[in-house]
Amino acid sequence: MNSLRARLVGLILLAVGLVWLTTAFVVWREAHHEIHELMAELPTAVRAEFEHEHEELIGEIAEHLAKPVLIAFPLLALLLVLAVTFALRPLRRLANEVETRAPERLEPIPREGAPREVRPLIDRLNRLFADIERALENERRFTADAAHELRTPLAALKAQAQVALGT
Numbered sequence: 306m307n308s309l310r311a312r313l314v315g316l317i318l319l320a321v322g323l324v325w326l327t328t329a330f331v332v333w334r335e336a337h338h339e340i341h342e343l344m345a346e347l348p349t350a351v352r353a354e355f356e357h358e359h360e361e362l363i364g365e366i367a368e369h370l371a372k373p374v375l376i377a378f379p380l381l382a383l384l385l386v387l388a389v390t391f392a393l394r395p396l397r398r399l400a401n402e403v404e405t406r407a408p409e410r411l412e413p414i415p416r417e418g419a420p421r422e423v424r425p426l427i428d429r430l431n432r433l434f435a436d437i438e439r440a441l442e443n444e445r446r447f448t449a450d451a452a453h454e455l456r457t458p459l460a461a462l463k464a465q466a467q468v469a470l471g472t
Contacts, residue, residue: 310393314385321381322374329370336366395420403430411438 344352344359395418402414413431416424 309396310386310389313389314382317385317389318378318382322378325374325378329367329374333363333367333370337363395423399423399427411435411441 340359340362344355347355399414399419411434413434414427416427419427
């Protein structure tokens, strides 16, 4: 599971599923216990008559507890996928912004409208762009200085070579 969206949806579904199952189990246990207490209050002859219905009733309670979970869980999963996709949209926009940038385009990425959790990443990218801009400027300056320094001796050598060839 490499996708952040899949991780978030999976973890939320796991948490909700565990809460639902735990709640359903507790409700089923309480209902089972109360039915058992009611059965214990019945006279023995009547209790034997209702024993089969007792088991059916417990099964129906479990079924009625499970049905909403089975119906709602896929719907919840779909809603979570949509919600998480919407929530992660700023990350997708940032990824597209960085992916589509030309190498020479080093201006800062705007922070406005970015979620608080993404701003440190944007700040770090902007510092990286500024560092690259400074490094490129230093390289340009060095190249210009080196070219200038080399032109002067070369011009003198060229002049001396022309004088030597002229004689």
